Amino acid sequence: MAYLAARLPVLSLATRAVSAFADAADRYRVAVGIEPVSPTQRADRIAASFLGDRLMRIDGRPVSGFAELSGFFETRDGWIRTHANYPHHRARLLATVGLGGEPDRDTFAAHVRVLSANDIERDAAELGAIAVRVRDETEWSASEPGVAAAAGPLVQSDIREDCVATTLRSPTRAQPLAGVRVVDLTRVIAGPVATRALALLGAQVLRIDTPRLPEIEWQHLEVGQGKHSALLDLRTNDDAKTMRDLLTSADALVTGYRPGSLEQLLVAPPGIVSGRVNAWGDIGPWAGRRGFDSIVQAASGISLIEGTHTPGALPAQALDHATGYFLAAGIVDALAERLVDGRGRTVAAALARTANWLLTQPRSAELADTTQPGDDTLVTHAGLRTARPAAADYDDYAFPARPWGRDAATWNWG
16 A cells, blocks of 8 residues: 555655755755754655645535546557647647537547547647657657656756845745745646745745636646735736836746747846746757646656556656646755845756656556545645645645635735
């Protein structure tokens, strides 16, 4: 019996990521003259946090993690994995395979069964849809995107030449990042996990979304604890100015978009810690492609390792969660280092890089039975049941997720 049981060492990955974040928090405490906590980890708390979407209940009801057209589908020459949770991704996927109307899963499956997985993957990339051909790990590791994913550390941190004045801080042992301001431009799931972790340490995190792309409600509720949520359309002059004003007094900017997709809309001010996370990394032929945890699992060979007769999946969206904690650790370290020299830093993490690390670790020949975390790893607020923080030194987040987009885009929270 084991938490997060799989052939690949998912619990080891999860524990390593959460420990990296907790250790970075202690280094920051030391940097601001506060006694470290020397945290201990609880496997059940870590597992519950990584299983947050599966354990979540809204008025006693579970949520649906994937939409009807998201999943594995057999093709004439293999398998594809699709992601169509958002309406715009569904529309692009249907355009990719040349299917009109409102098909159900069975209709879609029958349609793609006679198509080529390679063709679907190629056309999806061109149209901005999200679908990949399922590969084995040998093919992936020898491919150009696989080689790119294996390059570099789990978290890449680079020092920039630009500087900033000292941050106004009010750290405590429980909230060492109190006084630190973070602009959060992330969605699904790694980025929000990272910024939720920063909020857990006391940072003032303001998530900004565009009103043109509504968020899936349960996803926001599951990873939005401790943050405020506002809407800005950066293509309008007024909202673009508001964003510039927010960034002027921010300490960190965290983004979760493909490389180059935000540069025309905003410019980060000098000295800011810029954290970014994406699916495939910043180099290689897939750097500009869209992707999610399930898609990276399928492309990298994880799905074939975890499946039997058909492709399978990890017991949690572990690449997302682990990458989020790795990114948060890198950002906390960058903030600590900035206290010394005032210089800005860029911190980057990628799901494919985390997947590569997982694939290089020892694995189990047999799949152990899964142990579910107990009720003491969960907390309920007004009918919303979510997992407690993975960091066992914290009983809960400062407050549950606030309604998506309802807050003002300001640092004056009152």
